Amino acid sequence: MSFVAVSNIAKRYGDAPILERLSLDVEKGEFVTIVGASGCGKSTFLRLLLGQERADRGTIAIEGAPIAPEPGPDRGVVFQKYSVFPHLTVIDNLVLPAEIEASPFFGRLFGGRRRKAREEAEALMEKIGLSHAARRYPAQLSGGMQQRLAIAQALLRKPRILLLDEPFGALDPGTRQDMHVLIEDIWRETAMTIFMVTHDIKEAFKLGTRLLVFDKIRHDPQFPAAYGATVTYDLPLHRKAANAAGEGTGPSPHETADLEATLSMPASPRRERAAPAIGQ
Amino acid sequence: MRLINLRPTRAGAVWLAVLPFAALVAAYVIASQIRLAENPSDKLLPSLATMGQSMWDLAFTPDRRSGDLLFFADTLASLERLFAGLGISAAIALVVGCLAGFFPYARALFAPFVAAFSLIPPITILPILFITLGLGEAAKIGLIVIGTTPAMIRTLAQAVLAIPEEEIVKAQTLGASSWQIIARIFLPQVWPVLIAALRIGLIPAWIFLISAEAIAATEGLGYRIFLVRRYLAMDVILPYVAWITLLAYVTDRCLSFASRRLFPWAHLKGASL
Numbered sequence: 001m002s003f004v005a006v007s008n009i010a011k012r013y014g015d016a017p018i019l020e021r022l023s024l025d026v027e028k029g030e031f032v033t034i035v036g037a038s039g040c041g042k043s044t045f046l047r048l049l050l051g052q053e054r055a056d057r058g059t060i061a062i063e064g065a066p067i068a069p070e071p072g073p074d075r076g077v078v079f080q081k082y083s084v085f086p087h088l089t090v091i092d093n094l095v096l097p098a099e100i101e102a103s104p105f106f107g108r109l110f111g112g113r114r115r116k117a118r119e120e121a122e123a124l125m126e127k128i129g130l131s132h133a134a135r136r137y138p139a140q141l142s143g144g145m146q147q148r149l150a151i152a153q154a155l156l157r158k159p160r161i162l163l164l165d166e167p168f169g170a171l172d173p174g175t176r177q178d179m180h181v182l183i184e185d186i187w188r189e190t191a192m193t194i195f196m197v198t199h200d201i202k203e204a205f206k207l208g209t210r211l212l213v214f215d216k217i218r219h220d221p222q223f224p225a226a227y228g229a230t231v232t233y234d235l236p237l238h239r240k241a242a243n244a245a246g247e248g249t250g251p252s253p254h255e256t257a258d259l260e261a262t263l264s265m266p267a268s269p270r271r272e273r274a275a276p277a278i279g280q
Numbered sequence: 281m282r283l284i285n286l287r288p289t290r291a292g293a294v295w296l297a298v299l300p301f302a303a304l305v306a307a308y309v310i311a312s313q314i315r316l317a318e319n320p321s322d323k324l325l326p327s328l329a330t331m332g333q334s335m336w337d338l339a340f341t342p343d344r345r346s347g348d349l350l351f352f353a354d355t356l357a358s359l360e361r362l363f364a365g366l367g368i369s370a371a372i373a374l375v376v377g378c379l380a381g382f383f384p385y386a387r388a389l390f391a392p393f394v395a396a397f398s399l400i401p402p403i404t405i406l407p408i409l410f411i412t413l414g415l416g417e418a419a420k421i422g423l424i425v426i427g428t429t430p431a432m433i434r435t436l437a438q439a440v441l442a443i444p445e446e447e448i449v450k451a452q453t454l455g456a457s458s459w460q461i462i463a464r465i466f467l468p469q470v471w472p473v474l475i476a477a478l479r480i481g482l483i484p485a486w487i488f489l490i491s492a493e494a495i496a497a498t499e500g501l502g503y504r505i506f507l508v509r510r511y512l513a514m515d516v517i518l519p520y521v522a523w524i525t526l527l528a529y530v531t532d533r534c535l536s537f538a539s540r541r542l543f544p545w546a547h548l549k550g551a552s553l
Contacts, residue, residue, distance in 0.1 A: 052449050071452035082446035087468045087545050096464065097454045107460040137545040150450075157455055 009058030017228030036214030076159030365424025381440020398430030
């Protein structure tokens with residue numbers, strides 16, 4: 001039995017099908033990267049895994065048990081924006097998970113327990129390089145620092161699965177490299193199962209052990225919204241063994257170019273022109 | 281350099297801020313002197329000295345009938361009504377606004393009613409309040425509450441709705457219960473909005489206070505103004521108007537200062553007045 005089992009799920013918003021006939025088995029410890037054109041349901045898939053929304057059909061199970069119908073501490077998440085709490089300083093953001101866990105009524109800790117939680121948060125800040133910014137609010141941090149904080153916060157309840165929804169999409173290239181190192185280290189240390197949605201195909205190849213491409217299989221040229229998307233490519237990436245050397249594990253150039261051509265098209269109008277018969 | 285890129289220095293900004301006030305006072309003094317030169321008993325534009333004398337009498341000479349220092353009694357009575365009214369408004373707005381923001385069912389229940397209720401001109405309710413609650417304090421405070429609460433409810437509900445969904449999902453993935461989300465995510469972000477709503481509500485609150493006092497009261501700043509109006513006592517009316525303005529201004533500044541001190545995170549972006 002696989003760790004995460006997605007079987008034949010479908011999701012529609014109103015009349016528009018977003019995902020259809022999507023099945024997937026993911027083993028524990030895999031780093032799954034998900035790419036696809038805008039509006040192809042990548043983020044919807046993540047929301048289904050998160051429990052923020054429910055599939056119209058099909059089931060999602062973790063270790064054989066259907067996922068809870070609402071978000072919970074077994075599945076952590078980092079969004080592109082708004083992942084940390086703007087009214088809390090860096091250290092308070094990091095103390096919050098412990099407070100939520102230990103104090104069901106007030107959601108606050110006092111005295112010795114508070115001191116202990118703060119000490120743990122300080123150690124964590126040291127680790128992610130935010131010690132100097134402990135008393136700053138998220139709005140006073142750079143984008144990279146905010147995302148580092150968001151990732152650290154998401155890990156505090158020790159989730160079994162980490163969901164990343166374009167977490168580095170708003171960062172500049174240099175910062176993005178640093179974040180790649182950070183997330184790889186975390187993945188290696190915790191052996192967590194990670195799902196990451198990204199627009200950056202190189203990032204998807206670099207970080208993932210498995211790359212999923214979401215796209216529509218069926219097309220109706222008269223009514224492009226008639227069908228939903230599913231997994232069209234499922235590539236295992238055997239790069240981790242070679243990764244000690246650093247580079248040398250990415251996609252071959254033509255592979256990247258090929259996929260980028262697919263991805264640069266919003267919901268594949270290219271193929272509608274090429275093969276109008278499909279889906280009619 | 282373009283005019284939009286020219287910024288005053290600190291000292292320059294102070295001078296510019298003082299300028300309109302100084303101009304207003306100067307214009308008044310000149311006009312007053314012209315009128316008084318023609319007719320020394322003119323009542324419309326009394327001199328600053330006359331105004332000062334009248335205010336001194338109101339503030340430090342006990343009233344012959346009641347023995348009160350009228351200026352302070354008026355101020356105290358008005359502020360009590362104002363803050364009682366605003367306090368009740370804030371409490372109602374906090375409860376109803378947050379409920380409407382948190383819970384879709386509460387929103388469906390309250391939103392249309394609040395929207396309709398907020399369109400009733402509050403002054404038209406004043407006679408009803410006087411008839412049902414009598415001419416005492418309750419009616420005047422009630423008018424302030426009715427006049428300011430709907431807008432505050434809407435502001436607070438809007439603020440709760442504006443909290444990004446991502447934050448709520450994130451809190452859930454950290455294991456937070458509904459109550460913990462309210463206590464640690466929603467409420468802390470609502471406080472500064474409540475203060476902002478109070479600051480905006482201050483203006484209508486003063487209007488309704490003065491209106492209610494003008495119609496039925498035995499003391500209060502609005503009562504005094506409308507009482508002495510019968511004698512064209514501009515030497516009392518003008519200082520009272522200035523005093524009311526000052527009180528409103530100081531209240532507003534205090535609230536703004538409190539918000540900055542207590543919720544610095546809410547004031548990190550952009551310039552604000």
